[in-house]
Amino acid sequence: MPKMLINGILRDKPAQSDGRFHRLPSPFRGWISSDAEANFPAASGRYHLYMSKACPWCHGVDLVLALKGLRDLLSITWMDPVMSEDGWVIDQSSFDETAGVARDRYLYQVYRRAEPAYTGAISVPVLLDKHSGQIISTDSADIMRMLNTAFVDAAIPDLCPTAFAAEIDRLAEIIQAPIRNGVYRVGFATTQEAYDEAIHQLYEGLDIVEAVLNTRRFLAGPMPTEVDLKLFPTLLRFDPVYVTHFKIDRKRIKDYPALSRYLADFAQQPGVAETIDLQHTRAHYFLSHRNINPSGIIPIGPEPGNIVADMTKGAA
Template sequence: MPKMLINGILRDKPKDPNGAFARLPSQFRGWIEPDAAAAFPAEQDRYHLYLSKACPWCHGVELVLSLKGLREVVGITWMDPIMSENGWVIDQAQFVPTDGVPRDRYLFEVYQRAAPDYTGAISAPVLLDRKSGKIVSTDSADIMRMLGSAFAPEAGPELYPAHLRSEIDRIADFVQEPVRNGVYRAGFATTQAAYCEAVLGLFEALESLETLLTERQFLAGEQLTEVDLKLFPTLLRFDPVYFTHFKTDRARIADYPALSRYLSQIIEIPEVAATIDMPHIREHYFRSHRHINPAGIISIGPKPISGLQTIMTEHA
């Protein structure tokens, strides 16, 4: 049963009576600014991220870190691939002792310490201010945007260029609900009606994106931008995970020529390829969601799209 915090206490998340999956909104929406007087000023070694290699929302944040060369600026605590009944588990083997970052066992403990009376989701990513102990943000889009501009904005690609901002925002709004959240709405639906609504909207949106990418190299034009880093993690996981695990099996990304070309092109960027751990991703989904895969069997998976390393199908 999925968990959340209610007044700081770990509880079962209430079920939607219509069988639909509802993602709880982010409660922390602070902002890092390049101003010494700001509540959260841009300072090296002050901020810390809690990320999962499996989560597509976290993957977008990691892509910004990698492309902007910020791995030495912001620390990371990684999640274990397998979630527990208490939510995200912190990978103790990868934990690096850091000032202001206690060695917790579960991610929910980070929320409890920062906001003892917090009510809401226990989601990753989490951006923590090590100096104050406060959570800056749990909104992945906000974190991607601020990391792309607050620290060394001239480093790496410009991910939110002024002349493309309206188009980036338009497309981001378009892909958010039907695609990025749509795969989860399909996979976690508990009624046929909720599943059908989600999956039909998902494939309608994929058809529109296929048409768009027939005419453009990237979503907003001829350069990689932050909206590509939002869509890419979902497309990457689609054939190896969602197609089977979330029952989004009307078509594969491999069946769409333009989407396949787009996915392969982004995978071949070295800073992007370095962030991909497909065995970890597949182990997380197939072995964490026992309510939809009780035996925890990892499917053999499809042949990978060009550019993606061979998917491992044997796990300890």
Template sequence: WLMQDHGWTFDQQQGSSGDHLDGLQYLHQRYTEDDPHYTGRVTVPVLWDKQEKRIVNNESAEIIRIFNTAFNALTGNALDLYPEPLRPTIEALNERIYPAVNNGVYRAGFATTQDAYEAAFDDVFNELDHLEALLERNRYLAGEYLTEADIRLFTTLVRFDAVYHGHFKCNLRRLSDYHNLSNWLRELYQWPGVADTVNMEHIQKHYYMSHKTINPNGIVPKGPLQDFTQPHDRQRLPGKGIWQA
């Protein structure tokens, strides 16, 4: 989770799970193992091919698509987060949500002018208001099925109150102030296996200790109190789970 002078670290003493493939110390070594002459940005996530020893992809929007189908023949997976009939709806959601929310919180947090910050801030909350209204009538973003659009939004909103509200100054409202969004978030968190992917200690420490231009002393707040295991009310709306391919 820690990203400082040498970028993302695999140091287990800093709370990383370590690099169990080659015992590397930093993620940048994975990039230069692929290309010894690489001098560009080192970003996460990284999808690594252990046989070819190459980076397959480092763009989250593309990796989620890869995982949706690429290994179906090996795993027998029949679940489809990007079903053909819902693709136009999913694409339209992604086109709204990514710039306004997924990237909007970063545009607000790293803004260097008041005008840029306020423009991003407005984008974030205008879209959250839109999504709150959408989830009043839809169980999931695209309707009755949980899709890629929900997963992409979840990863941002599960961090919202703990990080973006304070650290990135997106503080008009907390996510917990939105009835539908907060209940939707709890439902997704409670899906089998999802909670295991969320480490709030890593989330908070990464942002507050890695972004020294925003938080130079690296102080990590003790709050807020959150419990994503509390009951939700999403069963009031019709839902069919994940599309079966």
């Protein structure tokens, strides 16, 4: 049973009576700014991320760090691939003793330390201010946008250029509910009605994006932008995880010519390959969601050469 904190106490998350998956909104919506007088000014070494290599929301944040060359400015604590009954488990083998954060065992301890009476989800990514101990944000879209704008350098690419901003936001809205969140709405549905509603919306969304990519190399134009960093992690996990694990088996990404070309193209962009760990990702989904996969069997999946090796051939 998924867990959450209620007044700082770890509890089972209440089941939804309508059989639908509902993602809890983030209550932490602070912002790192390039303004030196801001509450959270952009400063190297001040901020810390709690991340999972399996999570598509974290993957988007990691792509920002990779494409903008920001990894040395923030420290990171990574999660173990397999969640426990108490939620996300911190990977002790990769913990950085020099990061300046407590060596916790579970992610919920980070939330409870920052806000002892916290009520809400225990999710990644988490952006923490090491100076104050405050959680700045747990909203991946906010974190991606602030990392793009806070650490300004003319040599670093802008992932949300003004000329494409309106189109980036329009496309982000199109992919968010039906596709990015849609795969979870399908996979965690507990009634046929909820499943049917979500699965049709998912494939309708994929058809829209397929049509967009028939005329463009990337979603908003000729170069990768923020919205590509949001879609790519979901597409990457689709065939090797979601098709089997979440019962999304009408069509695979490889059945969409434009989406397949786009997935391979984006995977070959400099810095992207190093953010991909499909073995870790598959272990997370198939071993963590025992309500969906009670036996914990990891299916054989597509041949690895058809997923990562071919996509990243020639990647920098």
